[in-house]
Amino acid sequence: MNLEQFPNLDQFFGGYFHQDWDLEDTDAEAVLNRFLLEAKSSTVEQVCQEIDKLLAIKFDEKELSNILIYDLGCCYNPEFQKMSNRKWLDWLQSYLKKMLQVTVKIG
Numbered sequence: 001m002n003l004e005q006f007p008n009l010d011q012f013f014g015g016y017f018h019q020d021w022d023l024e025d026t027d028a029e030a031v032l033n034r035f036l037l038e039a040k041s042s043t044v045e046q047v048c049q050e051i052d053k054l055l056a057i058k059f060d061e062k063e064l065s066n067i068l069i070y071d072l073g074c075c076y077n078p079e080f081q082k083m084s085n086r087k088w089l090d091w092l093q094s095y096l097k098k099m100l101q102v103t104v105k106i107g
Contacts, residue, residue: 003071005053008046014073021076028076032092036099044100051093061085 003010016035017028025031036044059067064085068074078088 006050006072008043009050009054010072012047013068017074017076019075028081028088028092029095031076032095032099036096041100044096048093048096048100051089055086055089055093064089 012035016031021031025034039047054064054067061084068085078085081088081091083091
């Protein structure tokens with residue numbers, strides 16, 4: 001996989017869902033809320049776009065898991081939320097987009 005296609009996802013997963021994510025936050029939603037507080041809205045939008053690109057490539061579940069872990073440095077296991085990797089990425093993206101819209105309306 002070409003990581004140059006996903007520079008924001010690499011930073012996002014490596015910076016927020018790293019191996020010690022659970023020492024900083026209680027769950028994935030808390031991680032996302034911290035990201036939303038710290039990141040520029042343009043970065044959040046780019047992360048959402050890169051999730052789209054990643055999901056558009058029809059990886060099977062094992063391939064997607066390997067990409068998340070070994071290529072993008074994601075140490076979160078979506079089984080905590082009883083989700084597949086694909087479903088979890090959909091959930092992440094949906095949550096970020098929803099919160100981004102709320103932030104735009106408030107700001």
